[in-house]
Amino acid sequence: RKEVEQDPGPFNVPEGATVAFNCTYSNSASQSFFWYRQDCRKEPKLLMSVYSSGNEDGRFTAQLNRASQYISLLIRDSKLSDSATYLCVVNNQAGTALIFGKGTTLSVSS
Amino acid sequence: SQTIHQWPATLVQPVGSPLSLECTVEGTSNPNLYWYRQAAGRGLQLLFYSVGIGQISSEVPQNLSASRPQDRQFILSSKKLLLSDSGFYLCAWSPGGANYGYTFGSGTRLTVV
Numbered sequence: 001r002k003e004v005e006q007d008p009g010p011f012n013v014p015e016g017a018t019v020a021f022n023c024t025y026s027n028s029a030s031q032s033f034f035w036y037r038q039d040c041r042k043e044p045k046l047l048m049s050v051y052s053s054g055n056e057d058g059r060f061t062a063q064l065n066r067a068s069q070y071i072s073l074l075i076r077d078s079k080l081s082d083s084a085t086y087l088c089v090v091n092n093q094a095g096t097a098l099i100f101g102k103g104t105t106l107s108v109s110s
Numbered sequence: 111s112q113t114i115h116q117w118p119a120t121l122v123q124p125v126g127s128p129l130s131l132e133c134t135v136e137g138t139s140n141p142n143l144y145w146y147r148q149a150a151g152r153g154l155q156l157l158f159y160s161v162g163i164g165q166i167s168s169e170v171p172q173n174l175s176a177s178r179p180q181d182r183q184f185i186l187s188s189k190k191l192l193l194s195d196s197g198f199y200l201c202a203w204s205p206g207g208a209n210y211g212y213t214f215g216s217g218t219r220l221t222v223v
Contacts, residue, residue: 032209043200043214044154087154091208096167097144098208102153 001026004101006088012107017078021104023071023088032091033064035073037084038103044087047073078108112137116201116215123222129174129188131218133201136182141203143184144212145176148198160184161207196222 006023013019025033033050048055050062050071061074071088088101113136123129135141145157156169158176166176173192177185184201198219202212 034211036211041198041219043217046211046213049211089211092156095208097156097159097169098212099156100146100154 003027003092003099004088004090006101006104008102008104010105010107012109013078015078015080015108015110017108018074018076019078019106020075021073021086021088021106023073023101025069025071025088025090027090027093028066028069029093029095030069030090031095032098033062033071034089034098035060035062035071036087036089036100038087039084044100047086075106078106080108080110082106083108112141112203112213114201114203114213114215116199116218118218119216121218121220123191123220125193125222126190129186129191129195129220131186131199131201131220133184133186133215134182135203138182138203138205140181142206143178144202144204145184145186146200146202146214148200150197154200158186191222193222196220 004025035047036044037047038044048057050064054063059076063072085103085105087103089098092099116133144159146154148154160166160178174188200217201215204210204212
């Protein structure tokens, strides 16, 4: 099992749609979880941390299920500007660094 | 505020040539520093990380090395580049370990020809 697995997509949705991305991780001892956004040919940027109780930031909601080792990101009312690759991120086995999934590509069209 | 700088932005190098990429952080002290590589169509691969001057941990044995000569300077090097070294090299920093999100530099796109 890969350390962090994501559906690569692409997810093609119209503006205003709700879209959900899922991610699974292999290290049951992981403590740190994040979602990053990466625009084409740019560096990844932190979108939000993921907390055990779930957390929301505007149109974005992140959920963590430790029992299933599963993380999700929900985007409501999609905007054209949401088009990007979304990276699921988990700390490594030693807790010394972050492991990035390959990302899920989202394309929002008008 | 903290900023991270990477240069150059783009680099085209012949096979067998040396490489030196530099990353510096401003506005903080004793940051954790990281080098990642993103090959075309692939995910980010952790190459090296450093928790202090002269302290380097290598995650993947390969044709690259890293050094941290100063607190806020991280250098990625190679003596002889291979075609497979092509990719998008990203430096990142965090105030601590993996409990903190990382901030990335703008990256260096390296093409080995």
